[in-house]
Amino acid sequence: MGIGSSLFLIAVGAILYFAVDADISGLEISTVGIILMIIGIIGLVITLFFLGGWRDRRRTVVEERPVARGREYY
Template identity: 50%
Template sequence: MGIGGSILLIVVGAIMTFGLDDTDLGPFNLDTIGWILQIAGLVGLVLTLYFWNTRRRAVPPPPPAAGTAIPPTADEIVERRTRRY
């Protein structure tokens, strides 16, 4: 949902809860819908912030010094070819 969507839900819910005088729209109660939107926005905001903080960031290794060969990793296959004349 993201931070922007969560804040939007909280704002729209607060407007529906506190800003409207007519709280009934047919069978729907706008105060209740406003509170539900605010709670959904708050839950979305908390989950977004939690997952942003638990993300791991990979730090790239430093570049090798000039003139040194990069050793192969365990995933790489080293193939040596000899020329035959």
């Protein structure tokens, strides 16, 4: 799950929880909204954890050495 899909789940869950006021028999829309927000937050935390871990491991140190040539330029 990426950052975009996590933010999408959080947004849809917030809309269902705060804005929708419909009644469906056997289904609480506010509960579905809370579940979607929790899943989105967990996915966002996991995604940021893995992105932060990979970024630190891929650092490479480039050492520049001076190049000396044995001939003169005219």
